[in-house]
Amino acid sequence: MEVVHSEYVPDPDRTHEEMAELQRDLVADAVFADDVDFAPADVALDDPPEDRTPEAGQQTLSAGPAEAYDPEGPPVVVGIDQAFVDDEEAVSAAVAIQDGAVVERAVGRRPLEIPYIPGLLAFREGGAIVDALQNLSVPGDLLVLDGSGRIHFRQAGIATHVGVVFDTPAIGVAKSLLCGEPRESLDQYFEAGERVAIEADDEVEAPTGDVIGYAFQSRQYPNPEKRHVNPLIVSPGHRVDEETAVDFVEALCAGYKLPEPTRLADRDVGRLK
DNA sequence: GCGACAG
C-alpha cells in the first residue's frame, strides 16, 4: 500500500505539543461517516460451529501459506498488531484477508523513540505500522487497528491516524476505554452482540454527548458470573461511522473475542519475537 | 495541584 498523506506520517522526532497539533490537523481530513464501497456482509466470516471445543480446535482461518489474491475478488481486510523487542524496537504485523483466506502477510519495524504516552500512541507505534503497510503489496480495502480511533482526546487515535495517512477506511478495536463516557456502566456483564454507546465528555474535543464509538460484546461465556469476557471498544478510524464500524467488527468475528484479522496479526507478531 | 489514561 502507498502513503497518501505523507505530511501526517507519525514522526517521534517532535515535541508533544507538535504531536497534538499534527493530530488536530489530520482530524480535519478524517471522515467519521461511511465512505466505503462495500458492506460488512461482503467481508463476513463464517459463523463458528456450535460444537467447537478447545480440543476440536477453533482454527477458522488457515495459518499456513497465503492463498492467491484476486484483484477482482471480494474486499481485502487487513488486521494489524504490534509487539516490542527488548523495549527498543516496535514490530508490526499486517495480515491481509480476502474471501475468508489469508492472501498476504507483511512485517514492519521501527526503533522505539518515545515512551508510551496516553493519546500519543501513534507516535510510538505508528512508524512500524506504516512500514508494514508499505510492505504489503495487495491493496487493503479496510484496516483494523488495535487501539482507538475516534475515541481519543483529539479524536485522533492510532486507527484514525493510520487510516488518514493511507486514506483508507479504518477501524479501531481496543481492549479498554481511553476516554469518553459509556451511556451504561461497563462494570457489568453483557451478552454476545450487545452494544453500549460511548459519548464524548469534556475531555474529548468533540461536542459533549456525541457518540464517538461503542463497547461491543463480541462473545460471552454461558455463565458470566463464573467466567466472563470484557467487551471490545470499537470506534471509527476513517471513512466509516460508529455503527458501521461495529457492524464490520461483528462480521469479522468468528467465535473469539477479537476479530479474525486482528487475531491472526496477533499470532504473527507473537511468533516473530 | 488532582485525576485519568489505547498499547
Added chain:
DNA sequence: ATCTTGTCGC
C-alpha cells in the same frame, strides 16, 4: 505492551 505456570471453567 511485557514479565510468566498452573489452573479454573467450558
